[in-house]
Amino acid sequence: MTESTSASRAGEPLLVIDDLVVEYPAKGFRKQPFRALKGVSIDIKAGECVGLVGESGSGKTTLGRAVLGLAPVTGGSVRFKGQEIGHLSRKARRALSDEIQVVFQDPYSSLNPSLTIEQTLAEPLRVKKMSAADSSKRVRKLLDQVGLPSDAADRLPREFSGGQRQRIAIARALALSPELIVCDEPVSALDLSTQARVLDLFKDIQEETGVAYLFVSHDLAVVRHLSHRVAVMYHGEIVEYGDGDKVTSDPDHPYTQRLLLAAPVPDPIRQEQRRADRRRLLESQREMELQAGAV
Numbered sequence: 001m002t003e004s005t006s007a008s009r010a011g012e013p014l015l016v017i018d019d020l021v022v023e024y025p026a027k028g029f030r031k032q033p034f035r036a037l038k039g040v041s042i043d044i045k046a047g048e049c050v051g052l053v054g055e056s057g058s059g060k061t062t063l064g065r066a067v068l069g070l071a072p073v074t075g076g077s078v079r080f081k082g083q084e085i086g087h088l089s090r091k092a093r094r095a096l097s098d099e100i101q102v103v104f105q106d107p108y109s110s111l112n113p114s115l116t117i118e119q120t121l122a123e124p125l126r127v128k129k130m131s132a133a134d135s136s137k138r139v140r141k142l143l144d145q146v147g148l149p150s151d152a153a154d155r156l157p158r159e160f161s162g163g164q165r166q167r168i169a170i171a172r173a174l175a176l177s178p179e180l181i182v183c184d185e186p187v188s189a190l191d192l193s194t195q196a197r198v199l200d201l202f203k204d205i206q207e208e209t210g211v212a213y214l215f216v217s218h219d220l221a222v223v224r225h226l227s228h229r230v231a232v233m234y235h236g237e238i239v240e241y242g243d244g245d246k247v248t249s250d251p252d253h254p255y256t257q258r259l260l261l262a263a264p265v266p267d268p269i270r271q272e273q274r275r276a277d278r279r280r281l282l283e284s285q286r287e288m289e290l291q292a293g294a295v
């Protein structure tokens with residue numbers, strides 16, 4: 001970090017994304033670069049969970065990748081603790097991995113099938129030159145933190161269910177005590193009851209460690225569970241951003257209202273009411289568009 005950036009940004013949130021533009025280069029049938037993020041601004045404070053919702057293709061994963069220094073940033077900035085991280089070399093990115101970690105969607109492909117759980121969790125510790133005894137202690141502590149028995153250490157990923165594998169992935173992300181974890185749809189591949197338990201685990205871990213999350217999901221109900229603030233993304237732009245309860249229960253933007261009404265609810269009568277509300281909302285939006293001559 002340069003002195004000038006750290007001094008001039010004193011007191012700013014942990015992560016500040018400011019007017020971020022990401023463009024994927026032209027390739028194959030695409031003759032022009034594709035602008036996946038069109039001037040996105042959000043911030044995350046230490047210990048906070050910011051949920052990022054939007055439909056498939058809206059740019060959520062691209063934003064998560066930008067925070068990990070893995071997206072082709074062409075404008076704006078991503079600052080972590082005052083340091084610009086949008087354009088890091090591979091070496092600088094590796095150094096930052098102590099502080100920013102990631103949990104991916106697929107618990108089946110994100111763990112190396114030939115490594116025991118102990119080897120998986122000890123890998124980042126070994127890179128940090130932790131002694132074998134300390135590493136073994138840390139692995140037991142991590143397993144305990146994510147609710148797995150210590151004898152899980154000697155087993156292989158294939159011996160675990162999807163939910164348990166996601167717990168192992170979370171333990172791996174926690175190994176170096178990061179300050180921020182990018183969670184990219186971490187419960188989408190799990191059944192509903194397992195989702196709820198893993199979401200509770202994310203919440204407990206945040207309370208215990210003070211880690212911050214950028215929590216990406218297409219599902220408003222999922223981000224509602226643990227987000228202090230929620231950002232809604234639509235076609236590469238943030239269309240609504242604010243208090244988590246407000247955005248997920250009484251949103252202002254028509255796109256968020258549509259997302260909310262599209263989310264299934266277990267009660268069939270409420271579900272039918274939602275369908276009717278959704279139809280009315282779509283009709284009134286269509287009318288407004290016609291009046292404005294937009295269609």
Ligand SMILES: Nc1ncnc2c1ncn2[C@@H]1O[C@H](COP(=O)(O)OP(=O)(O)OP(=O)(O)O)[C@@H](O)[C@H]1O
Pocket residue numbers: 024025034036054055056057058059060061062063218
């Ligand atoms: N490597 C890439 N090269 C070119 N275009 C890409 C690349 N990755 C993503 N895109 C495009 O950028 C847009 C945003 O994709 P992104 O994966 O960020 O969306 P998303 O909201 O995370 O969707 P999903 O939930 O389906 O993963 C999409 O139109 C996608 O096709």
